[in-house]
Amino acid sequence: MNLFRSEEHVERWLGGRPPGATLGVTTLAELAQAWWADRLSPAWRPHTRAQNQAILDGLGLTGPFWRLPG
Amino acid sequence: MEERDLRLRNLTYGLFVELGRAPAAVEVAERAGEPTSEVEAAWRRLHDAHALVLSPGTPELRMANPFSAVPTAYRVEAAGRSWYANCAWDAFGICAALHVDGRIETSCADCGEPLAVEVRDARPDDPALLFHCLVPAERWWADIVFT
Numbered sequence: 001m002n003l004f005r006s007e008e009h010v011e012r013w014l015g016g017r018p019p020g021a022t023l024g025v026t027t028l029a030e031l032a033q034a035w036w037a038d039r040l041s042p043a044w045r046p047h048t049r050a051q052n053q054a055i056l057d058g059l060g061l062t063g064p065f066w067r068l069p070g
Numbered sequence: 071m072e073e074r075d076l077r078l079r080n081l082t083y084g085l086f087v088e089l090g091r092a093p094a095a096v097e098v099a100e101r102a103g104e105p106t107s108e109v110e111a112a113w114r115r116l117h118d119a120h121a122l123v124l125s126p127g128t129p130e131l132r133m134a135n136p137f138s139a140v141p142t143a144y145r146v147e148a149a150g151r152s153w154y155a156n157c158a159w160d161a162f163g164i165c166a167a168l169h170v171d172g173r174i175e176t177s178c179a180d181c182g183e184p185l186a187v188e189v190r191d192a193r194p195d196d197p198a199l200l201f202h203c204l205v206p207a208e209r210w211w212a213d214i215v216f217t
Binding site for chain 1: 071076079080083084087119120121135136143157158159160161162163164165166167168169176178179180181183185187189192193194196197198199200201202203204205206207208209210211
């Protein structure tokens with residue numbers, strides 16, 4: 001899960017491997033906020049699969065690549 | 071997840087933030103007033119529940135996600151301290167977990183050019199950068215260190 005300067009750099013790094021998913025870093029920041037904001041709360045409890053899937057879905061990260069294991 | 075394990079987990083995370091590095095089991099045990107063996111047993115259960123990650127074959131922390139116990143390519147400065155993150159997602163996650171602005175120092179995974187991202191109000195200052203996730207979500211925990 002890396003950062004890149006541009007799409008050209010992603011493609012060169014892949015070197016012919018099948019690509020995963022590429023996001024803009026603003027979407028990544030939104031994902032991180034939703035995923036990790038409660039991590040240091042004393043009331044933290046493990047997220048359920050449904051909670052995490054809802055986070056992904058809410059950011060438009062849908063389809064087979066973003067489907068968490070059941 | 072039992073309340074006792076959650077308490078030790080919260081102490082572990084609190085010490086990770088306080089120290090700027092992963093605590094040893096003995097440090098968590100001292101803070102908790104518990105035997106080190108109890109902390110190690112709790113960490114094993116938390117590892118199995120994906121609530122933290124131990125180094126293979128050891129009782130030592132490898133990740134308290136989003137924090138990394140070992141140096142990585144993602145260093146985060148925030149609130150006057152610094153930590154390593156496990157990946158780009160986790161680097162933003164450290165700022166999110168701390169609820170503070172911060173600075174992520176890394177490099178382009180392709181060309182190695184240094185990249186510095188200022189995070190202000192949970193947003194990056196350079197929206198042109200890209201994030202690539204190679205592993206599909208269903209396999210993230212199959213090898214979390216690789217992911």
